[in-house]
Amino acid sequence: MSNFRSPFVPSTAEKLNPTRVKLTVEIPFADLKPYLDKAYKEIAESVNIPGFRKGKVPAAVIDQRFGRGVVLQEAINEAVPNAYNAAVTEHKVVPMAQPEVEVTKLEDNELVEFTAEVDVRPEVTLPDFAAITATVDNAGDVDALVEERIELLRERFATTTEVERAAAEGDVLTLDLEAKQDGETLPDATADGITYKVGQDQNMLEGLDEAVTGLKAGESATFTSTLVGGQFRGQEAEITVTVQKVSEQKLPEVDDEFAQLISEFDTVEEMKEDLRKGAEQQVKTDQLADARDKVLEAVIEQVEVPLPESVLSRELEARRGEVQRQLASGGLTVADYLANAEDEEAETEEEFWATIDTRSxxxxxxxxxxxxxxxxxxxxxxxxxxxxxxFRKAQQNRTSPQDEINHMMEHNHMPEWMQEIRRGKALAAICADAKVTDADGNAVDTSLAVDPIEAADEVTAEEQAEENETDA
Incomplete structure (x- = not known):
């Protein structure tokens, strides 16, 4: 990197549109001279010319042997970035992309002029954030969440015993499923050895509970249902289910012995109190995350933010590529994802990508x-x-802080990471100013809705994962 930092003048800025600026910069030869001297010195040190010691070749000989134009080009290439940065600072523009630079005038020993067209951050008029309002759902039911977590723990430590009787609610079955249309088996909708608990909503086939209830091992039943996954998703098919095994599940009692088995506590009351604290924190965290998103959505709705077309296009392309890599890493296509995603509203690939573009x-x-x-x-x-x-990234990635510092320096991530922290602090301040209420009209304290470091870590972690996949 050059050590020269000349305040190049004069320069002008012409706004081509709300997101693009044309800078015109003149570099007087007095300012270019240090770059010319450096270019001559580097050329002299890299060539061998009879009669001259290496590094001591006169400028006139270099001009004669290689041409003055070569030296000028080297000097200009070195000087333009500093001149461009000085013009950017002078005219207070914020580039959002690399500039398109063109040397428009070169008068030897007089001046060099170049233009730089660049996409810039638009001028934005911010709203009164104290007037921003948003409504979020009421905080979740803490008691219900505690009971849900206890039931999950009971399920995890449950015992199963194979029985010879007919299947009943609560039993764990091993099933084979075969789907047919017009008498033809659908390979994509056929599976063996599925574990299924009767009476527990598992987003399986509608009618499956009724079909298996009362069946013993080795018995089958046929029913008609709508397929919920695969290439035949949404289509009706004739389903044959065969019960391979019926097992009775016994859940442990919720008592002190259970508490000692699954936790560090001696009594069930202590265990429940700990679960309650975690549940209270979880429902509050979920509500604050919803508040943060709703506030930011409300702000964006009130602010006119024109985006440079090329910048937006690159962002959409990058985001699509990231999604495709994530799906591919799980061995999924978009169709597979849509067939199995419970909360995805898009029904077609076109709708899915349109949603991704909008979010981006x-x-x-x-x-x-x-x-x-x-x-x-x-x-x-x-x-x-x-x-x-x-330190947070090191803990998350199970690396050392020094490893994260090395990664940051190797990939020049420091400006990006600091910018994400800065954005997190800005969002925290905006959320603190906004007025958020729950569905019952109660005020929600949003002063802790955003942890700037955590917000920055979420964004940079996604970028690092994408970077790692690309490197791989």
């Missing part, structure tokens, strides 16, 4: 808003905050 665009707009807020409120990132992020 909204995320980019949110970044712009948060960056503008951070600039207007002079939000800084301390060394302690960056250190905290590094």
């Amino acid at each position: 665009e909204q995320a980019l707009k949110a970044q712009v808003v948060l960056d503008v807020y951070a600039d207007e409120h002079s939000i800084d990132v301390s060394q302690q905050e960056l250190t905290e992020l590094i």
Whole structure:
């Protein structure tokens, strides 16, 4: 990297549209001279010319042997980035992409002029955040969540015993399933050795509970149902279910012995109290996460954020590629994902990708808003905050802090990581100003809705996972 930092003048800025600027910069030869001297020196040290010691070749000889134009090109290439950065600072524009640079004038010993067209962050008028309102669902039922967690623990430590009687509610069965249409077996809808608990909603085939109830091992039943997965998702088929094994499940009693088995506590009351604390924290965390998202959505709805087409296009392409890599890592296609995702509203691949594009665009707009807020409120990132992020990433990735520092330096991630912390702090401040109520009209304290370090870690962890997949 060059040590020269000349304040190149003059420069002008022309706004081509709300998201694109054309900078015109002149570099007087007085400012270019250090770069010319450096270019001559480097060439002199890299060539062997009879009659001259290495590194002592005069400039006139280099001009004669290689051409003055070669030296000028080297010097200009070295000077332009610093000149461009100085112009960016002077005109207070925030680039969102690499500039398109063109040398438009070269008068030897006089001046060099170049233009740089670049996509820039649009000017954004922020709303009164104290006037932002949002409504979230009531906090979850803590008692119900505690009972759910206890039941999950009982399931985990349950015992099963194979029985010869007919299947009844609560039994654990081993099943074979075969689906047919017009008498033809559908391979994609056929499976053997499925474990299924009768009476427990497992998002399986409608009518399966009724079909297996009363069957003994070795017996079969046939019923008609709508397929819920695979390429025949949503189509009706004739299903034959065969019970291979019936097992009776015995859940442990919720008593002190159970508490000692599954936890560090001696009594069931202590265990439940600990579960309650965790449940209270969970429902509050979920509600605050919902509040954070709702506030940011409300802000974006009130702010006009034009985006550079090329920047948006690259963002959409990158996000689609990331989703495709995630699906591929799980051996899934989009169709497979849609067939099995419970909360996915999209029914077709076109709808799925349209949703991904919309979310990506909204995320980019949110970044712009948060960056503008951070600039207007002079939000800084301390060394302690960056250190905290590094330690958190090390704990999450089961590496050492030094490993994370090495990764950060190797990939030049420090500016990105600090920017994500800055955005997290901006979002925390915005959420604290906004007014959020639950469905019953009760105020929700959003002062702790965002942990800036945690928010930064979530974003950088996604980027690092994508980076690792790309490297692999």
